[in-house]
Amino acid sequence: xxxxxxxxxxxxxxxxxxxxxxxxxxxxxxxxxxxxxxxxxxxxxxxxxxxxxxxxxxxxxxxxxxxxxxxxxxxxxxxxxxxxxxxxxxxxxxxxxxxxxxxxxxxxxxxxxxxxxxxxxxxxxxxxxxxxxxxxxxxxxxxxxxxxxxxxxxxxxxxxxxxxxxxxxxxxxxxxxxxxxxxxxxxxxxxxxxxxxxxxxxxxxxxxxxxxxxxxxxxxxxxxxxxxxxxxxxxxxxxxxxxxxxxxxxxxxxxxxxxxxxxxxxxxxxxxxxxxxxxxxxxxxxxxxxxxxxxxxxxxxxxxxxxxxxxxxxxxxxxxxxxxxxxxxxxxxxxxxxxxxxxxxxxxxxxxxxx
Numbered sequence: 598x599x600x601x602x603x604x605x606x607x608x609x610x611x612x613x614x615x616x617x618x619x620x621x622x623x624x625x626x627x628x629x630x631x632x633x634x635x636x637x638x639x640x641x642x643x644x645x646x647x648x649x650x651x652x653x654x655x656x657x658x659x660x661x662x663x664x665x666x667x668x669x670x671x672x673x674x675x676x677x678x679x680x681x682x683x684x685x686x687x688x689x690x691x692x693x694x695x696x697x698x699x700x701x702x703x704x705x706x707x708x709x710x711x712x713x714x715x716x717x718x719x720x721x722x723x724x725x726x727x728x729x730x731x732x733x734x735x736x737x738x739x740x741x742x743x744x745x746x747x748x749x750x751x752x753x754x755x756x757x758x759x760x761x762x763x764x765x766x767x768x769x770x771x772x773x774x775x776x777x778x779x780x781x782x783x784x785x786x787x788x789x790x791x792x793x794x795x796x797x798x799x800x801x802x803x804x805x806x807x808x809x810x811x812x813x814x815x816x817x818x819x820x821x822x823x824x825x826x827x828x829x830x831x832x833x834x835x836x837x838x839x840x841x842x843x844x845x846x847x848x849x850x851x852x853x854x855x856x857x858x859x860x861x862x863x864x865x866x867x868x869x870x871x872x873x874x875x876x877x878x879x880x881x882x883x884x885x886x887x888x889x890x891x892x893x894x895x896x897x898x899x900x901x902x903x904x905x906x907x908x909x910x911x912x913x914x915x916x917x918x919x920x921x922x923x924x925x926x927x928x929x930x931x932x933x934x935x936x937x938x939x940x941x942x943x944x945x946x947x948x949x950x951x952x
Contacts, residue, residue, distance in 0.1 A: 620778030638756035641732045644742040644944050645757040649749025652780040654857020654880055656763035657797040657824050659710055662746045664926040666720040669742050672942055677740035679731045682708035682724030684881045691725035691734045704907040712907040728755045742942055759941035762791035766799040785815035793820040804929050822934050829925040834906055840920055846870035851896035855882035855905050862902055886913040
């Protein structure tokens, strides 16, 4: 089963103008909604770092969030990751998904991204659409800094000491068109409110001034960094045993994913020498054993992402080995970026309450 084509990539005599009208209406609605947002954000009284994007899915947000939390841990801090919990079932909020010792909730209860964070990070993880309520709860449980996952759209609700904005290189090249005519949730002008911009998915070797020159003008003024996702480890599913990354080289691999931009995951596998065949579902898709028993083609190995692995049904009996690829964030240039992060972690955030 292949993931459906993104609406803005479809072409037709009437389809494109129709999407353009919907995009204009979306932009008007966005502008009206901004009028009702708080003028001054609430301050948590501890450092707050936010990672977000202006577009839908696939920019590397989750891997950067974990990198920030791990950096805080190395600085002897007690971070808590706060996220909305997309796809989670309704339930009591805020939900404590992890206290740093692995997940205490499953993907259905907390959402796949929250469980992935809980597996890969020794910090606390909280789920709540109300970030202020989650921030209060995390601080009461001992957190001394917060990392917001997908926090850019709510920047007027909860104050932050560092606002990082992610953008995909290919999406930037496609132009500025708001949903559903394009992938953008907010106009590009909002990039000016970020402390730094990280571009993912850029061609190999394109960085520094050369990368900046290839970006639209609206994105060139900010502090600019390049984000790459690189393989960190490979493990078998469901027992989690370590498998050498060299296992991929020269092998026919079926890349199983339910991602916003599955091509990035598949490109990682190809760079490790795998011969990749795609097996794509919708972003955050809840897999069933029946559909997984009917792969689109045969391969010696099935490889999936850590985010997708937490949604694999426990009763699935795969006909071939299933491996989980975990990735890490690589930022270029690294020294100035981590100085920016360390300064935010060391900041004396204003006392609790309105700014």
